[in-house]
Amino acid sequence: MMCQVPYENLRPGPAGKYLAVIDYDTSNKVYYWPVDLDHPAILLGSGLDPSESDPQFHQQMVYAIASQTIDRFEQALGRKIRWSFNRWSSRDEADGVLRIYPHAMQEANAYYSRELRALVFGYFPASEMDPGDNLPGQTVFTCLSHDIIAHETTHALVDSQRDFFTEPTSADAPAFHEAFADLVALFQHFSFKEALLEMIKRTGGKIYRSSVEAEAAQSPDGPAISAELTTDNPMVGLAKQFGDAMGMRKALRSALGTPPNSRDLDHVTEPHVRGSILVAAVFDAFFSAYVRRTSDLMRIARSARLALDTADDLHPDLANRLAGIAAATAEHFLNICIRALDYCPPVDILFGDFLRAMITADSDLIPDDEHGYRAALIEAFRRRGIVPEWVTSYSEESLLWNSPEQDGLDSVPLCTGLQFEAFQSGTRKDRREQMQKNAVLLHEFATRHADALRLSSSEKIHARTFHEVHRVGPDGQLTFNVVAEFMQQREIPRFPHLRHGPKFTFRGGTTVILGPDGGLRYAVRKPVAADSESAVKRLARQREYHDYLEANLSFAPYVEDIQTGSQGMNFNMVHRGY
């Protein structure tokens, strides 16, 4: 499989603008020689050939997949990303890179750590008893799994856009992080042309099936050769080698999850399992859209009496067309997901908020829902009981974030004078100055219109991030918006009846979308004000979730004050649940 990566000048590692691979192994306390991808011998062969026993191939692989994932984000967002730990730093860009340790430790684990500014990947011997497709005891490298690399890189990318999403505000917040990381990894499967085409052929175009028919029809007394075995559909499975090596006999997770029902959401709290409900909702919509978009081709094929049920008979032209549509639809859905991040609240994300963000972001760019993507998303979320708060129905109109008119404002709040040219062409000093000017303007705007933005006038307002967003719609029209995040916080007693007991930081804020004229278009808010109905509800939910976390943390009995509120999520711990 070939992997295309945006070109840049690389130092040995590889190390580039965003990433630096450092092959230090803490278990053995050794470094492995770094690969030099700019070395002529390697350049000529388009990189090193796959080899498990060559750490330099691992370095190349982890670098390539991580770069590709970053590139997908930048394309969808229409701007350069900056890692969360580097956002306010005045250091050189070289200091702001995300480090990747491809063989960090001997452990069946991999995670993103903001504190270490790194992605760490472990290696481990496969289960002796039940290694699946691996050899018993064979060394399994997490840094050789496309899915694991894409998943961990996405954690870092989501954190670069919304660093307060790691706050444990409800069961949805950690689950959202996991779900988003899985979505990016899974949608990338559909960009691998050969693999996709192969699966289209083997499933007769039904790529949404969780298992794949055997290549050969089974003998009457059961399968005798491998080709007669049905296998899992790799397009919808995540990290199969890892799952096998752990003795799970299957992929780590699946895009399809359990059949939709509206009850799971009430009691499933483990982040990965809860996240898989969101993943399944998005994939339900994606596959439904794919079926709708290919139904004409299928009808033509049927009328031409092409047998569609046996894999061998799918006409190669038809398979190519289906693969093309599947790849394009996957790309659209991934774009919808990534763009929705700009329309998410700054903190306390709920699954329902993400639905509203997707619907609003997509309808902003593509007013006409020609392929029925938004309708499919709404239906899939509804079937899983994901109910957005403060919304009266599942119609597209009511799911859009409120406009100032809907909020009953007499006039549209305006924020004028923001400048962004320096970010395109200016020097670092220009950028810094422009950034400060913009921050002042935005702060004035937010203070003046605190009521309209549902910001509390008794707490400080921080203008946290802001950027302009250019996007080109399918009809070639350019849209221009400014997205800004405002944050507020209050110190609140952890237990309502203990005024002098432990406290935690209750955060809220508003994401503001401004139009090209500086007029407010949407205010996506999570209020903190004591008199706000929404804040009261949020606070109760947050306390309840802290109770749950305390009850589930094995170290909780032995430590004095478990500051579940102010200390972010630890992906290391979350991932220990695999």
Next chain:
Amino acid sequence: MPIPKKSKELDAKTIRVRMYRIGFGDCFLVSFPLSQSKKGDDTHAHVLIDCGVHPSGRIGTMEAVVDNIAEVTDRKLSIVIASHAHADHISGFDTCAAKFAQFDVGEVWLPWTWNLKDKEAAKLQKKHTALAAALSQHLAAAPTSKAKSAIENLTGNAHAVALLNDGLGMSGKAKYLTAGDDLEKTPIPNLSARILGPPRSVEFLGKMDPPASQHYLRLAEGGVTEPPIQPFQKRWLANREAEEMAAIVLKSEEEKELETTLGSSVEDLAFSLDNAKNNESVVALFAFRGQYLLFPGDAQYGNWTWWLDHESPEEILPRVTFFKVSHHGSVNATPKRVVEGMSAGKFAAMVSTQSSPWSSIPRVPLMEALDEKTKQRIVRSDWLEIDGAPKPSPETAPAKPQKLPKGFQQGRLWFDYLIPC
């Protein structure tokens, strides 16, 4: 608080729950009246629930406690329950083995996870034992820490476990219990028991399996530290001094930070294992002449959730008349639902606790909630003053009252709660 000269005598209409001050640990003796006792016969039958102290929470009362048990019961125990394999619940069966050998024991109730004839249980124990050994070895040289104390509690229990599995002497018989067991008949007339934990569900077992890093598993086999796998051939090992490594090699403090952060799993693992052991706890609900006594051992959240979700807590909890507070009053050992589900003022509670080795135990908000819910009918073992034993910390709750609540009385080494029935 003066010690009354004479405790109220037991009569045929009274159940007595005796909580010993044993240090950081549990030891409860429950005496049920026998209805048709003739003169000279026993008037009560006895159940001993746990007898152990944490190695870092000893106060030197163990021998005296066991002597008192012998005296009170005339060395006859109808039922012995060992809730789970932590030193603070079973160490006494080992250190006082000679004394216990003289007892006439009926049944020994143990969690199903101890039954080595059970494949699942055997697998679990093998893994837990290996992990505990590895962690203990790893932490041996380390300074005292919260995690180290947790591991101390886990190791050195093999003898006690073997004795208990063997029925604690000639006469006793081990009985392995699983959540859902309904014991209509017990060795004590009129006493029945419902077992609410430990569960046997797949989900529960998943939680019992601490996510061990390969490093510690490897370390565990045979207790010998094996070198880590070397994933690549020697030729790939870089020379740190080489020119092309200059831009790559980390500063030594960065290497150190990385190693500590990635290695923090030792502590996580120690606590996960501790948590898994606590959740093995036998949870027994005794019913006797309309009284309901709930003994949850050290059950933590994972154990409770099973029966709160599968049994009918709305029927069980409001009836409870006596509650032994789980896990010494720690934060996640008594779910909110449980406190809320019991009837205000209808039950009394006892908590065997002390602020050492963990100052976070007992948890103040939980103690306050129970104090309120029981209408101040809650007693802590560390209110008993014993030379050299830690006193309750000043900011803890509930504070020691002037007078013991109604139904309670105090002895040299114990508090009694008397339930008329």
